[in-house]
Amino acid sequence: MSEYFAKINWVRDSSESYVDNKYSRGHEWIFDGGVVVQASSSPHVVSVPYSVEENVDPEEAFVASLSSCHIFSFCLLQQKENM
Template identity: 55%
Template sequence: MKMTVEVHWEREGAVFTDKRYSRAHFWRFDGGQVVPASASPHIVPLPYSVEANVDPEEAYIAAISSCHMLTFLSIAAPQGIVVESYTDKAIGVMEKVDGRLVVSRVDLNPTIVYAGEPPTAATQTELHHLAHEQCFIANSVKTEIQVAS
């Protein structure tokens, strides 16, 4: 299976060699969705970044959270555990490791509302454990991923 994403940026007349050019660009996904993107203002100062746009670090954290959620839902459903809503306020931690800046950890903080009686804490912990083991993104990265219970 292959997935394609188009990432497009244009100089728009900026000098470029002085590094004073816009980092604004867009991502176009195979379904047609276009997402405005930019370097993070924490990495590249304004006005050369766009605070309102998604940055790669945020997208990375969102991909990990989204994959975990989708895997969690797919495991819960056949067990008869009905989820009404799932909200995760994921937090990524960037730090220097071996002299290089990396997203070293992602903390997932899901709040889940169930229809009827919620599963026991032990069952929820097991569902999150299985979701982490089966998540394609989690299996593809070195970043430490922690799920709050």
């Protein structure tokens, strides 16, 4: 069985209030291969400036992961046809 790891790094700026929800949702996803992705909550869920619009949000990452699986399923089918 495979194991997958990711580290999530979020640091709150001490000048931002935590209790009133006025803090940045920007954070990093650090994957076991060393890739670092700048991430944030979706601006559709948490408004800017508390979301970082140019960062990848979990919903986008989910769509991308499904799309990757989908395209490689077609590649596998194509490979089996050519055998």
